[in-house]
Amino acid sequence: MNRTTHDSETLANRQQILKREAHLRRFGYDSPAAIEFVLAQASPLEGSVLEIGTGKGRFLVGLARHSAAITTVDIAVEDQQCARLNARYAGVEEKIRFVVQDATRLPWPDRTFDAVVTMNAMHHILHFHQVLEEMLRVVKPGGKVVMADFSPRGFQILARAHRAEGKTHPHEHYDFRELQRSLRKRGLATWLRKGCNQEVLVARLPASPV
Numbered sequence: 001m002n003r004t005t006h007d008s009e010t011l012a013n014r015q016q017i018l019k020r021e022a023h024l025r026r027f028g029y030d031s032p033a034a035i036e037f038v039l040a041q042a043s044p045l046e047g048s049v050l051e052i053g054t055g056k057g058r059f060l061v062g063l064a065r066h067s068a069a070i071t072t073v074d075i076a077v078e079d080q081q082c083a084r085l086n087a088r089y090a091g092v093e094e095k096i097r098f099v100v101q102d103a104t105r106l107p108w109p110d111r112t113f114d115a116v117v118t119m120n121a122m123h124h125i126l127h128f129h130q131v132l133e134e135m136l137r138v139v140k141p142g143g144k145v146v147m148a149d150f151s152p153r154g155f156q157i158l159a160r161a162h163r164a165e166g167k168t169h170p171h172e173h174y175d176f177r178e179l180q181r182s183l184r185k186r187g188l189a190t191w192l193r194k195g196c197n198q199e200v201l202v203a204r205l206p207a208s209p210v
């Protein structure tokens with residue numbers, strides 16, 4: 001149990017996150033289980049890790065339990081503010097560097113990170129193929145790229161959950177098998193897994209540069 005005293009903003013943010021998770025659970029999506037599933041496929045995550053698409057920081061907080069040093073980028077300032085509060089609530093804020101940035105142009109030199117990961121952000125990103133090139137550019141030789149998004153069934157659940165609120169959701173669906181084929185052709189070792197309404201593609205770069 002978390003016994004730290006939190007300010008009202010941190011607690012209100014936590015309540016919002018729990019409310020959202022409860023809504024999704026009613027439609028069949030278990031957010032904590034999905035995060036654990038993705039982390040299990042991505043592990044081990046050693047060294048420096050870059051996350052693309054911070055969002056409200058759900059996956060980020062899970063990541064922080066597996067990695068010592070995380071940098072996370074998001075194009076939206078407000079989302080990163082929520083994520084920071086979420087990380088503060090979980091007591092992992094100190095491990096994380098928050099950067100507001102469009103991931104189509106990352107501000108780091110080639111081969112900076114040991115792993116680059118993203119969960120449930122791909123369908124929000126208009127030019128994901130451009131982002132993927134950046135992910136591959138900034139990861140070190142022998143490093144790992146992890147891409148996770150909702151499975152087709154996960155997207156159906158999400159659509160129902162949003163319809164119940166009178167909303168629609170962006171749904172730019174990327175074909176994970178196609179992504180896997182193109183990464184294999186470029187010499188990466190890949191694993192594709194499905195579970196907990198997620199698809200997860202893990203790719204490891206060769207030890208010498210691609």
Ligand SMILES: C[S@@+](CC[C@H](N)C(=O)[O-])C[C@H]1O[C@@H](n2cnc3c(N)ncnc32)[C@H](O)[C@@H]1O
Pocket residue numbers: 052053054055056057058059060073074075076079101102103104118119120121124125126
């Ligand atoms: C659903 S959220 C990510 C969820 C988060 N990873 C989690 O598991 O809690 C998607 C995020 O992608 C961000 N995003 C969209 N396009 C982006 C881009 N070009 N560069 C960086 N972030 C982007 C959005 O601002 C949004 O916060």
